[in-house]
Amino acid sequence: MSAQLKAKLSPYELRQEIRQGVHQGNTSGLAAGYVQCNLAILPADYANEFLRFCQLNPKPCPLIGIADKPGDFMLPQVGQDVDIRTDVPAYEIFEHGEHKARVNNLLDVWRDDLVTFMLGCSFSFEEPLLADGLEIRNITENVNVPMYRTNIACQPAGRFGGNMVVSMRPMKAADAIRAIQICSRFPAVHGAPVHLGDPAQIGIVDINKPDFGDAVSIKEGELPVFWACGVTPQMAIRHAKPPFCITHSPGCMLVTDLLNSRLSIL
Protein backbone atom coordinates (compact mmCIF):
# COMPACT_ATOMS: atom_id res chain seq x y z
CA MET A 1 0.00 0.00 0.00
CA SER A 2 1.33 3.45 -0.88
CA ALA A 3 2.22 5.96 1.86
CA GLN A 4 -0.53 8.22 0.54
CA LEU A 5 -3.15 5.49 0.81
CA LYS A 6 -1.88 4.52 4.27
CA ALA A 7 -2.23 8.10 5.48
CA LYS A 8 -5.92 7.93 4.64
CA LEU A 9 -6.70 4.82 6.67
CA SER A 10 -8.92 5.33 9.69
CA PRO A 11 -7.30 4.57 13.05
CA TYR A 12 -9.32 1.33 13.19
CA GLU A 13 -8.23 0.28 9.69
CA LEU A 14 -4.62 1.17 10.48
CA ARG A 15 -4.67 -0.88 13.68
CA GLN A 16 -6.02 -3.86 11.71
CA GLU A 17 -3.16 -3.52 9.19
CA ILE A 18 -0.70 -3.39 12.08
CA ARG A 19 -2.31 -6.39 13.79
CA GLN A 20 -2.04 -8.42 10.57
CA GLY A 21 1.58 -7.36 10.05
CA VAL A 22 0.70 -5.50 6.83
CA HIS A 23 1.91 -2.21 8.31
CA GLN A 24 5.23 -2.35 10.12
CA GLY A 25 7.32 0.43 11.63
CA ASN A 26 6.73 4.11 12.20
CA THR A 27 3.23 5.54 12.66
CA SER A 28 4.32 9.19 12.19
CA GLY A 29 1.98 11.02 9.80
CA LEU A 30 -0.56 8.18 9.71
CA ALA A 31 -4.24 8.51 10.71
CA ALA A 32 -3.85 12.29 10.65
CA GLY A 33 -5.97 14.06 13.23
CA TYR A 34 -6.00 11.19 15.71
CA VAL A 35 -4.18 10.85 19.02
CA GLN A 36 -1.17 8.56 19.10
CA CYS A 37 0.09 7.38 22.47
CA ASN A 38 3.33 6.52 24.18
CA LEU A 39 3.02 3.22 26.02
CA ALA A 40 4.19 1.98 29.39
CA ILE A 41 3.12 -1.49 30.49
CA LEU A 42 4.09 -2.39 34.04
CA PRO A 43 3.44 -5.13 36.61
CA ALA A 44 0.60 -4.27 39.00
CA ASP A 45 2.90 -3.80 41.98
CA TYR A 46 4.61 -0.92 40.14
CA ALA A 47 1.44 0.56 38.66
CA ASN A 48 0.28 2.71 41.56
CA GLU A 49 3.71 4.29 41.98
CA PHE A 50 3.94 4.97 38.27
CA LEU A 51 0.47 6.51 38.29
CA ARG A 52 1.56 8.80 41.13
CA PHE A 53 4.71 9.68 39.15
CA CYS A 54 2.54 10.68 36.17
CA GLN A 55 0.24 12.78 38.34
CA LEU A 56 3.23 14.56 39.89
CA ASN A 57 4.86 15.19 36.50
CA PRO A 58 2.01 15.90 34.10
CA LYS A 59 4.07 17.80 31.52
CA PRO A 60 6.43 14.93 30.62
CA CYS A 61 3.89 12.21 31.58
CA PRO A 62 0.42 13.32 30.46
CA LEU A 63 -1.99 10.43 30.99
CA ILE A 64 -4.46 9.80 28.17
CA GLY A 65 -5.73 6.50 29.53
CA ILE A 66 -5.08 3.54 31.82
CA ALA A 67 -6.32 -0.03 31.54
CA ASP A 68 -9.25 -0.63 33.88
CA LYS A 69 -7.49 -3.44 35.73
CA PRO A 70 -4.34 -5.58 35.65
CA GLY A 71 -4.26 -8.03 32.78
CA ASP A 72 -6.69 -6.06 30.57
CA PHE A 73 -5.37 -6.04 27.02
CA MET A 74 -8.54 -4.71 25.37
CA LEU A 75 -8.70 -0.91 25.71
CA PRO A 76 -12.15 0.25 24.57
CA GLN A 77 -11.61 3.63 26.26
CA VAL A 78 -9.28 4.71 23.44
CA GLY A 79 -10.78 2.99 20.41
CA GLN A 80 -12.77 0.27 18.73
CA ASP A 81 -11.38 -3.26 19.23
CA VAL A 82 -8.01 -2.01 20.52
CA ASP A 83 -5.86 -4.97 21.60
CA ILE A 84 -2.67 -3.64 23.14
CA ARG A 85 -0.94 -7.00 22.53
CA THR A 86 -1.14 -6.72 18.74
CA ASP A 87 -2.05 -3.20 17.63
CA VAL A 88 1.30 -1.42 18.00
CA PRO A 89 3.91 -2.03 15.26
CA ALA A 90 6.81 -2.72 17.64
CA TYR A 91 7.45 -3.03 21.37
CA GLU A 92 10.54 -2.99 23.57
CA ILE A 93 10.81 -5.40 26.48
CA PHE A 94 12.89 -4.56 29.54
CA GLU A 95 13.87 -6.67 32.53
CA HIS A 96 15.32 -5.03 35.64
CA GLY A 97 15.88 -1.87 33.59
CA GLU A 98 17.83 -3.69 30.87
CA HIS A 99 16.63 -3.88 27.28
CA LYS A 100 15.90 -7.50 26.38
CA ALA A 101 14.04 -7.64 23.09
CA ARG A 102 12.14 -5.82 20.39
CA VAL A 103 8.98 -7.69 19.40
CA ASN A 104 6.08 -7.13 17.00
CA ASN A 105 3.39 -8.38 19.32
CA LEU A 106 2.94 -9.31 22.99
CA LEU A 107 0.95 -12.52 22.51
CA ASP A 108 3.73 -14.70 23.95
CA VAL A 109 4.75 -12.39 26.79
CA TRP A 110 1.44 -11.03 28.07
CA ARG A 111 0.79 -11.54 31.79
CA ASP A 112 -2.26 -11.22 33.98
CA ASP A 113 -0.56 -8.66 36.22
CA LEU A 114 0.32 -6.13 33.48
CA VAL A 115 -1.20 -2.63 33.64
CA THR A 116 -1.18 -0.51 30.47
CA PHE A 117 -0.61 3.26 30.61
CA MET A 118 -1.20 5.41 27.53
CA LEU A 119 0.56 8.78 27.52
CA GLY A 120 0.21 11.81 25.25
CA CYS A 121 2.75 12.29 22.47
CA SER A 122 4.15 15.29 20.62
CA PHE A 123 2.60 14.20 17.32
CA SER A 124 -0.68 15.61 18.68
CA PHE A 125 0.68 19.13 19.23
CA GLU A 126 2.82 19.23 16.10
CA GLU A 127 -0.39 18.95 14.09
CA PRO A 128 -2.01 22.21 15.29
CA LEU A 129 1.38 23.98 15.05
CA LEU A 130 1.68 22.97 11.39
CA ALA A 131 -1.96 23.87 10.79
CA ASP A 132 -1.14 27.35 12.11
CA GLY A 133 1.60 27.76 9.51
CA LEU A 134 4.54 27.21 11.86
CA GLU A 135 7.53 25.28 10.60
CA ILE A 136 8.64 22.24 12.58
CA ARG A 137 12.27 21.70 11.73
CA ASN A 138 12.42 17.94 12.38
CA ILE A 139 9.49 17.47 10.00
CA THR A 140 11.02 19.78 7.37
CA GLU A 141 14.33 17.91 7.63
CA ASN A 142 12.57 14.53 7.81
CA VAL A 143 14.40 13.32 10.91
CA ASN A 144 13.44 12.36 14.46
CA VAL A 145 12.99 15.30 16.81
CA PRO A 146 16.16 15.99 18.84
CA MET A 147 15.79 15.07 22.53
CA TYR A 148 18.03 15.93 25.46
CA ARG A 149 18.53 14.92 29.06
CA THR A 150 18.18 17.98 31.33
CA ASN A 151 18.99 18.93 34.91
CA ILE A 152 15.27 19.52 35.63
CA ALA A 153 14.43 17.00 38.34
CA CYS A 154 11.09 15.21 38.14
CA GLN A 155 9.06 14.89 41.33
CA PRO A 156 9.92 11.36 42.47
CA ALA A 157 7.23 8.84 43.37
CA GLY A 158 8.40 5.69 45.10
CA ARG A 159 10.89 3.93 42.87
CA PHE A 160 10.21 6.28 39.92
CA GLY A 161 12.34 9.40 39.50
CA GLY A 162 15.07 11.01 37.46
CA ASN A 163 15.43 14.12 35.35
CA MET A 164 13.17 15.42 32.62
CA VAL A 165 13.96 14.68 28.99
CA VAL A 166 12.94 17.43 26.54
CA SER A 167 12.39 17.64 22.81
CA MET A 168 13.56 20.72 20.91
CA ARG A 169 12.15 22.64 17.96
CA PRO A 170 13.98 25.83 16.86
CA MET A 171 11.76 28.83 16.09
CA LYS A 172 11.88 32.57 15.62
CA ALA A 173 10.74 34.41 18.75
CA ALA A 174 7.33 35.39 17.36
CA ASP A 175 6.69 31.79 16.26
CA ALA A 176 7.80 30.53 19.69
CA ILE A 177 5.26 32.87 21.33
CA ARG A 178 2.54 31.56 19.01
CA ALA A 179 3.60 27.95 19.70
CA ILE A 180 3.32 28.60 23.45
CA GLN A 181 -0.24 29.86 22.93
CA ILE A 182 -1.25 26.86 20.83
CA CYS A 183 0.41 24.22 23.01
CA SER A 184 -1.07 25.73 26.18
CA ARG A 185 -4.43 24.49 24.89
CA PHE A 186 -3.13 20.89 24.88
CA PRO A 187 -2.00 19.95 28.39
CA ALA A 188 -2.77 16.28 27.63
CA VAL A 189 0.09 16.21 25.10
CA HIS A 190 2.89 17.93 27.04
CA GLY A 191 1.31 21.43 27.03
CA ALA A 192 3.38 24.61 26.78
CA PRO A 193 7.15 24.45 26.38
CA VAL A 194 9.16 24.21 29.60
CA HIS A 195 12.10 26.32 28.43
CA LEU A 196 13.42 28.41 25.56
CA GLY A 197 16.70 30.10 24.79
CA ASP A 198 19.97 29.15 26.47
CA PRO A 199 20.25 25.32 26.55
CA ALA A 200 22.89 25.47 29.32
CA GLN A 201 20.27 26.78 31.76
CA ILE A 202 18.62 23.35 31.76
CA GLY A 203 21.87 21.42 31.69
CA ILE A 204 22.21 20.80 27.94
CA VAL A 205 25.91 20.98 27.07
CA ASP A 206 25.82 20.74 23.28
CA ILE A 207 22.60 21.50 21.41
CA ASN A 208 24.06 19.84 18.30
CA LYS A 209 24.45 16.52 20.11
CA PRO A 210 21.03 15.33 21.24
CA ASP A 211 20.89 12.37 23.62
CA PHE A 212 18.08 10.81 21.57
CA GLY A 213 16.79 11.44 18.05
CA ASP A 214 18.63 13.54 15.50
CA ALA A 215 20.20 16.99 15.45
CA VAL A 216 18.34 19.62 13.41
CA SER A 217 19.67 22.89 12.02
CA ILE A 218 19.11 26.03 14.10
CA LYS A 219 19.08 29.07 11.85
CA GLU A 220 20.38 32.57 12.57
CA GLY A 221 17.93 34.40 14.81
CA GLU A 222 16.13 31.29 16.03
CA LEU A 223 15.69 30.22 19.64
CA PRO A 224 15.66 26.56 20.66
CA VAL A 225 12.24 25.85 22.24
CA PHE A 226 12.02 22.89 24.61
CA TRP A 227 9.01 20.72 25.42
CA ALA A 228 8.71 18.06 28.11
CA CYS A 229 9.13 14.75 26.33
CA GLY A 230 7.61 11.28 26.57
CA VAL A 231 11.07 9.73 26.90
CA THR A 232 11.00 11.03 30.49
CA PRO A 233 8.71 8.24 31.79
CA GLN A 234 10.85 5.68 29.94
CA MET A 235 13.91 7.01 31.81
CA ALA A 236 11.92 6.89 35.06
CA ILE A 237 11.07 3.26 34.38
CA ARG A 238 14.74 2.45 33.79
CA HIS A 239 15.43 4.23 37.07
CA ALA A 240 12.82 2.07 38.85
CA LYS A 241 14.16 -1.14 37.25
CA PRO A 242 10.95 -3.21 37.44
CA PRO A 243 11.64 -6.91 36.87
CA PHE A 244 9.53 -6.75 33.72
CA CYS A 245 8.07 -3.97 31.60
CA ILE A 246 7.12 -3.10 28.05
CA THR A 247 7.17 0.17 26.12
CA HIS A 248 6.33 1.02 22.52
CA SER A 249 9.32 1.17 20.18
CA PRO A 250 10.27 4.81 19.40
CA GLY A 251 8.01 6.21 16.65
CA CYS A 252 5.80 3.10 16.68
CA MET A 253 2.83 4.39 18.65
CA LEU A 254 -0.62 3.21 19.67
CA VAL A 255 -2.98 4.95 17.24
CA THR A 256 -6.29 5.71 18.99
CA ASP A 257 -9.76 6.72 17.84
CA LEU A 258 -9.53 9.94 19.91
CA LEU A 259 -9.38 13.17 17.93
CA ASN A 260 -6.39 15.46 18.61
CA SER A 261 -8.72 18.45 18.57
CA ARG A 262 -10.75 16.94 21.42
CA LEU A 263 -7.67 17.14 23.64
CA SER A 264 -7.84 20.94 23.44
CA ILE A 265 -8.99 22.42 26.73
CA LEU A 266 -10.29 25.54 24.93
Add this chain to the structure above:
Amino acid sequence: MSAQLKAKLSPYELRQEIRQGVHQGNTSGLAAGYVQCNLAILPADYANEFLRFCQLNPKPCPLIGIADKPGDFMLPQVGQDVDIRTDVPAYEIFEHGEHKARVNNLLDVWRDDLVTFMLGCSFSFEEPLLADGLEIRNITENVNVPMYRTNIACQPAGRFGGNMVVSMRPMKAADAIRAIQICSRFPAVHGAPVHLGDPAQIGIVDINKPDFGDAVSIKEGELPVFWACGVTPQMAIRHAKPPFCITHSPGCMLVTDLLNSRLSIL
Protein backbone atom coordinates in the same frame (compact mmCIF):
# COMPACT_ATOMS: atom_id res chain seq x y z
CA MET B 1 -4.49 61.59 51.96
CA SER B 2 -1.98 58.78 52.46
CA ALA B 3 -0.93 56.59 49.54
CA GLN B 4 -2.47 53.63 51.37
CA LEU B 5 -5.82 55.35 51.70
CA LYS B 6 -5.68 56.54 48.08
CA ALA B 7 -5.10 52.99 46.88
CA LYS B 8 -8.38 52.01 48.49
CA LEU B 9 -10.51 54.63 46.73
CA SER B 10 -13.05 53.31 44.25
CA PRO B 11 -12.49 54.41 40.65
CA TYR B 12 -15.42 56.85 41.02
CA GLU B 13 -14.01 58.33 44.23
CA LEU B 14 -10.54 58.59 42.69
CA ARG B 15 -11.92 60.42 39.63
CA GLN B 16 -13.71 62.85 41.93
CA GLU B 17 -10.43 63.55 43.77
CA ILE B 18 -8.70 64.09 40.43
CA ARG B 19 -11.50 66.36 39.19
CA GLN B 20 -11.23 68.47 42.33
CA GLY B 21 -7.43 68.66 42.06
CA VAL B 22 -7.00 66.75 45.32
CA HIS B 23 -5.15 63.95 43.52
CA GLN B 24 -2.52 65.05 41.05
CA GLY B 25 0.01 63.03 39.06
CA ASN B 26 0.53 59.33 38.52
CA THR B 27 -2.36 56.83 38.76
CA SER B 28 -0.09 53.76 38.90
CA GLY B 29 -1.16 51.38 41.66
CA LEU B 30 -4.41 53.25 42.37
CA ALA B 31 -7.90 51.75 42.17
CA ALA B 32 -6.34 48.28 42.03
CA GLY B 33 -8.29 45.83 39.91
CA TYR B 34 -9.75 48.44 37.57
CA VAL B 35 -8.85 49.18 33.96
CA GLN B 36 -6.80 52.33 33.34
CA CYS B 37 -6.72 53.72 29.80
CA ASN B 38 -4.35 55.49 27.48
CA LEU B 39 -6.09 58.45 25.83
CA ALA B 40 -6.09 59.86 22.33
CA ILE B 41 -8.42 62.77 21.58
CA LEU B 42 -8.53 63.78 17.93
CA PRO B 43 -10.54 66.07 15.64
CA ALA B 44 -13.39 64.27 13.88
CA ASP B 45 -11.73 64.42 10.45
CA TYR B 46 -8.87 62.31 11.83
CA ALA B 47 -11.01 59.97 13.88
CA ASN B 48 -12.00 57.43 11.23
CA GLU B 49 -8.42 57.01 10.07
CA PHE B 50 -7.21 56.59 13.63
CA LEU B 51 -9.94 54.04 14.28
CA ARG B 52 -8.79 52.08 11.22
CA PHE B 53 -5.19 52.34 12.48
CA CYS B 54 -6.26 50.82 15.81
CA GLN B 55 -8.17 48.03 14.11
CA LEU B 56 -5.17 47.23 11.92
CA ASN B 57 -2.75 47.29 14.87
CA PRO B 58 -4.67 45.81 17.78
CA LYS B 59 -1.61 44.76 19.81
CA PRO B 60 -0.16 48.27 20.31
CA CYS B 61 -3.58 49.99 19.97
CA PRO B 62 -6.20 47.88 21.75
CA LEU B 63 -9.45 49.83 21.83
CA ILE B 64 -11.34 49.76 25.12
CA GLY B 65 -13.85 52.44 24.15
CA ILE B 66 -14.67 55.35 21.85
CA ALA B 67 -16.90 58.35 22.51
CA ASP B 68 -20.28 57.89 20.84
CA LYS B 69 -19.94 61.04 18.74
CA PRO B 70 -17.68 64.07 18.23
CA GLY B 71 -17.81 66.53 21.09
CA ASP B 72 -18.96 63.97 23.69
CA PHE B 73 -17.00 64.52 26.88
CA MET B 74 -19.15 62.33 29.13
CA LEU B 75 -18.16 58.66 28.73
CA PRO B 76 -20.75 56.51 30.53
CA GLN B 77 -19.53 53.40 28.67
CA VAL B 78 -16.44 53.25 30.90
CA GLY B 79 -17.74 54.53 34.24
CA GLN B 80 -20.12 56.54 36.37
CA ASP B 81 -20.04 60.30 35.68
CA VAL B 82 -16.80 60.13 33.68
CA ASP B 83 -15.99 63.56 32.25
CA ILE B 84 -12.92 63.26 30.04
CA ARG B 85 -12.26 66.99 30.37
CA THR B 86 -11.56 66.83 34.11
CA ASP B 87 -11.07 63.24 35.28
CA VAL B 88 -7.49 62.61 34.16
CA PRO B 89 -4.68 64.12 36.30
CA ALA B 90 -2.71 65.61 33.40
CA TYR B 91 -3.01 65.95 29.62
CA GLU B 92 -0.59 66.80 26.82
CA ILE B 93 -1.70 69.07 23.99
CA PHE B 94 -0.15 68.79 20.53
CA GLU B 95 -0.53 71.02 17.46
CA HIS B 96 0.69 69.78 14.08
CA GLY B 97 2.65 67.06 15.87
CA GLU B 98 4.45 69.51 18.18
CA HIS B 99 4.01 69.45 21.93
CA LYS B 100 2.36 72.68 23.08
CA ALA B 101 1.28 72.35 26.70
CA ARG B 102 0.67 70.13 29.68
CA VAL B 103 -2.66 70.93 31.35
CA ASN B 104 -4.65 69.58 34.29
CA ASN B 105 -8.03 69.83 32.62
CA LEU B 106 -9.50 70.42 29.16
CA LEU B 107 -12.26 72.85 30.15
CA ASP B 108 -10.68 75.74 28.22
CA VAL B 109 -9.60 73.76 25.16
CA TRP B 110 -12.52 71.38 24.57
CA ARG B 111 -14.04 71.53 21.08
CA ASP B 112 -17.20 70.12 19.57
CA ASP B 113 -15.28 68.14 16.96
CA LEU B 114 -13.09 66.15 19.37
CA VAL B 115 -13.41 62.35 19.44
CA THR B 116 -12.08 60.47 22.48
CA PHE B 117 -10.37 57.09 22.11
CA MET B 118 -9.60 54.97 25.18
CA LEU B 119 -6.89 52.34 24.74
CA GLY B 120 -5.79 49.45 26.93
CA CYS B 121 -2.70 49.90 29.11
CA SER B 122 -0.06 47.56 30.53
CA PHE B 123 -1.17 48.24 34.12
CA SER B 124 -4.03 45.81 33.42
CA PHE B 125 -1.77 42.88 32.49
CA GLU B 126 0.88 43.59 35.11
CA GLU B 127 -1.76 42.90 37.76
CA PRO B 128 -2.46 39.24 36.81
CA LEU B 129 1.29 38.66 36.29
CA LEU B 130 2.00 39.85 39.84
CA ALA B 131 -0.96 37.87 41.15
CA ASP B 132 0.62 34.77 39.58
CA GLY B 133 3.82 35.34 41.54
CA LEU B 134 5.89 36.69 38.65
CA GLU B 135 8.32 39.52 39.31
CA ILE B 136 7.95 42.69 37.23
CA ARG B 137 11.32 44.38 37.32
CA ASN B 138 10.14 47.97 36.78
CA ILE B 139 7.79 47.58 39.74
CA THR B 140 10.48 45.97 41.91
CA GLU B 141 12.89 48.76 41.02
CA ASN B 142 10.15 51.39 41.31
CA VAL B 143 10.80 53.02 37.94
CA ASN B 144 8.88 53.50 34.71
CA VAL B 145 8.91 50.50 32.41
CA PRO B 146 11.63 50.77 29.73
CA MET B 147 10.23 51.38 26.25
CA TYR B 148 11.98 51.16 22.87
CA ARG B 149 11.36 52.14 19.28
CA THR B 150 11.54 49.05 17.04
CA ASN B 151 11.84 48.27 13.35
CA ILE B 152 8.45 46.50 13.41
CA ALA B 153 6.29 48.52 11.00
CA CYS B 154 2.67 49.14 11.96
CA GLN B 155 0.02 48.70 9.28
CA PRO B 156 -0.54 52.27 8.10
CA ALA B 157 -4.03 53.78 7.84
CA GLY B 158 -4.29 57.06 6.00
CA ARG B 159 -2.08 59.60 7.72
CA PHE B 160 -1.34 57.27 10.65
CA GLY B 161 1.70 55.00 10.53
CA GLY B 162 5.18 54.43 11.91
CA ASN B 163 6.93 51.67 13.81
CA MET B 164 5.82 49.83 16.92
CA VAL B 165 7.07 50.92 20.33
CA VAL B 166 7.52 48.10 22.85
CA SER B 167 7.85 47.86 26.60
CA MET B 168 10.30 45.36 28.11
CA ARG B 169 10.22 43.23 31.24
CA PRO B 170 13.14 40.80 31.84
CA MET B 171 12.21 37.29 32.96
CA LYS B 172 13.60 33.80 33.25
CA ALA B 173 12.47 31.58 30.37
CA ALA B 174 9.92 29.62 32.41
CA ASP B 175 8.42 32.88 33.73
CA ALA B 176 8.32 34.30 30.20
CA ILE B 177 6.37 31.23 29.06
CA ARG B 178 3.92 31.70 31.94
CA ALA B 179 3.62 35.43 31.16
CA ILE B 180 2.78 34.58 27.54
CA GLN B 181 0.00 32.27 28.74
CA ILE B 182 -1.45 34.88 31.09
CA CYS B 183 -1.21 37.83 28.71
CA SER B 184 -2.76 35.81 25.87
CA ARG B 185 -5.98 35.97 27.88
CA PHE B 186 -5.92 39.79 27.73
CA PRO B 187 -5.91 40.91 24.08
CA ALA B 188 -7.61 44.17 25.11
CA VAL B 189 -4.46 45.23 26.98
CA HIS B 190 -1.74 44.40 24.42
CA GLY B 191 -2.09 40.61 24.68
CA ALA B 192 0.87 38.26 24.39
CA PRO B 193 4.41 39.61 24.00
CA VAL B 194 5.52 40.35 20.43
CA HIS B 195 9.15 39.32 20.90
CA LEU B 196 11.62 37.86 23.34
CA GLY B 197 15.34 37.32 23.37
CA ASP B 198 17.73 39.20 21.07
CA PRO B 199 16.77 42.91 21.05
CA ALA B 200 18.69 43.51 17.79
CA GLN B 201 16.17 41.36 15.91
CA ILE B 202 13.55 44.07 16.36
CA GLY B 203 15.97 46.96 15.82
CA ILE B 204 16.86 47.77 19.42
CA VAL B 205 20.53 48.77 19.49
CA ASP B 206 21.16 49.14 23.23
CA ILE B 207 18.81 47.46 25.70
CA ASN B 208 20.29 49.62 28.48
CA LYS B 209 19.21 52.83 26.73
CA PRO B 210 15.44 52.84 26.39
CA ASP B 211 13.89 55.51 24.17
CA PHE B 212 11.22 56.18 26.83
CA GLY B 213 10.95 55.30 30.52
CA ASP B 214 13.85 53.98 32.56
CA ALA B 215 16.40 51.21 32.18
CA VAL B 216 15.94 48.19 34.47
CA SER B 217 18.48 45.57 35.44
CA ILE B 218 18.53 42.33 33.44
CA LYS B 219 19.94 39.52 35.52
CA GLU B 220 22.09 36.60 34.44
CA GLY B 221 19.94 34.00 32.71
CA GLU B 222 17.02 36.34 32.00
CA LEU B 223 15.53 37.08 28.61
CA PRO B 224 14.14 40.50 27.74
CA VAL B 225 10.43 40.04 26.94
CA PHE B 226 8.79 42.68 24.75
CA TRP B 227 5.13 43.77 24.67
CA ALA B 228 3.45 46.11 22.17
CA CYS B 229 3.18 49.47 23.93
CA GLY B 230 0.64 52.26 24.10
CA VAL B 231 3.28 54.80 23.11
CA THR B 232 2.87 53.40 19.58
CA PRO B 233 -0.40 55.27 18.87
CA GLN B 234 1.14 58.45 20.30
CA MET B 235 4.00 58.10 17.78
CA ALA B 236 1.46 57.43 15.04
CA ILE B 237 -0.34 60.64 15.98
CA ARG B 238 2.92 62.59 15.82
CA HIS B 239 3.44 60.99 12.41
CA ALA B 240 -0.03 62.13 11.26
CA LYS B 241 0.50 65.67 12.64
CA PRO B 242 -3.16 66.59 13.18
CA PRO B 243 -3.59 70.36 13.70
CA PHE B 244 -4.82 69.64 17.23
CA CYS B 245 -4.83 66.64 19.53
CA ILE B 246 -4.71 65.64 23.16
CA THR B 247 -3.22 62.63 24.95
CA HIS B 248 -2.97 61.71 28.61
CA SER B 249 0.30 62.61 30.27
CA PRO B 250 2.51 59.51 30.73
CA GLY B 251 1.45 57.59 33.84
CA CYS B 252 -1.61 59.81 34.37
CA MET B 253 -4.34 57.57 33.05
CA LEU B 254 -8.11 57.54 32.83
CA VAL B 255 -9.24 55.24 35.63
CA THR B 256 -12.42 53.41 34.60
CA ASP B 257 -15.08 51.39 36.41
CA LEU B 258 -14.27 48.34 34.23
CA LEU B 259 -12.69 45.40 36.05
CA ASN B 260 -9.35 44.15 34.70
CA SER B 261 -10.55 40.60 35.14
CA ARG B 262 -13.51 41.27 32.84
CA LEU B 263 -11.05 41.96 30.01
CA SER B 264 -9.98 38.32 30.14
CA ILE B 265 -11.25 36.41 27.12
CA LEU B 266 -11.09 33.14 29.04
